[in-house]
Amino acid sequence: MNEHELGFDTEFMSNAEVEEMLDNLVTTIGDEAAADDSQTxxxxxxxxxxxxxxxxxxxxxxxxxxxxxxxxxxxxxxxxxxxxxxxxxxxxxxxxxxxxxxxxxxxxxxxxxxxxxxxxxxxxxxxxxxxx
Amino acid sequence: MAFVNCFDVVSMVVEEATSQFAPLWKLNKESNKILEQYCSVIDSLAEEFGGESFDVTVDDIAMTITIVMECEDMTIESATHKFYSLAQRSKALGFSVSEDGNLNVKFVFPSVWTKV
Incomplete structure (x- = not known):
């Protein structure tokens, strides 16, 4: 996956976009921790x-x-x-x-x-x- | 916090204590220089943790210098944080709640006076 595909060449256009990405990050961290927790x-x-x-x-x-x-x-x-x-x-x-x-x-x-x-x-x- | 510098407050208190301890004790310039370095670290901690004020006192008997920094709270996630080296150089370290409900972080540093 290159930097373009990751989205590094795009910018936040509004506060809502910043909040949305932050919410997604928090959710992802929680999901990863929960996934780790289910492993032996x-x-x-x-x-x-x-x-x-x-x-x-x-x-x-x-x-x-x-x-x-x-x-x-x-x-x-x-x-x-x-x-x-x-x-x-x-x-x-x-x-x-x-x-x-x-x-x-x-x-x-x-x-x-x-x-x-x-x-x-x-x-x-x-x-x-x-x-x- | 930009208008208050930790060493400015410390200097005033140390100056007053120096005249009080004279003529038996005099200010050790080398120790005072080290104290100034500690103060610059406290200034950067204040900047990082939302420092609001400093309170400085000198113990008349032990001649130690206590610096209390009032801030919102403190979170440290790196083992190389400057707080470690500063705390390890202090004689004691304390935490309490200020009158305004903020966090008081107390550092007790060794004396900067030597016998004449």
Whole structure:
């Protein structure tokens, strides 16, 4: 397939076209993830170990505080997992260990919640490997 | 955020603390230069994450410098993001909610003063 067939020589002509293509992209990503999910797969133990390290190190670093650390494996797809920390004032004095957890995650997100707490999500991809 | 520069705020606070700590302690220019580099990284983080303000304080006892950046939220997807190197150089890193309901990201940096 060449660049012409892919549509690189055309331009968006309206906001509606931009929105339509964005919607299609989101739908495609969801479809691909769902398709991956239906394949037979095996657990990737190394990746699970990384989720476990992140969960345990965050529990350790927040010990004695009111912060709540939770984890979820194989959600929303079986190849994904997340470790979350919720608290009102999160302070990490061992930045090396904390940043190692951030590095291991595929995605790190932190945001304020309306109840006055902060939530940190460490998202992991690759918890399973598809087999042919 | 373009009109507020992190190091401008830090400089004012550090200058005030330097006069307070004198004559026993003096500002280490080399350390202050490194702090300026940290501030330029914080400026770029503020630009990326919709930074709205900076708050800078100096701990009178530990002489550490705390910089709090208020922003909307923070998402990092690359292991080479500048946030990593900055956070690893800080003595502590914190997250909380600001009075306006935004995210406060707190960096605690080492002292920039040396004994005379």
């Amino acid at each position: 797969a095996i657990i990737n133990p190394y990746r699970i170990q990384q989720v476990l390290y992140t969960y345990k190190v965050l529990k350790y670093l927040t010990k004695g505080t009111k912060a709540k650390v939770t984890y979820a494996l194989h959600e929303p797809y079986k190849s994904m997992g997340v470790v979350s920390v919720v608290g009102s004032d999160l302070l990490f004095r061992n930045t090396e260990w904390f940043m190692k957890a951030v590095e291991l995650a595929s995605n790190f997100e932190v945001y304020p919640k309306t109840d006055g707490t902060v939530q940190m999500d460490f998202t992991f991809h690759g918890l399973t490997r598809a087999i042919e």
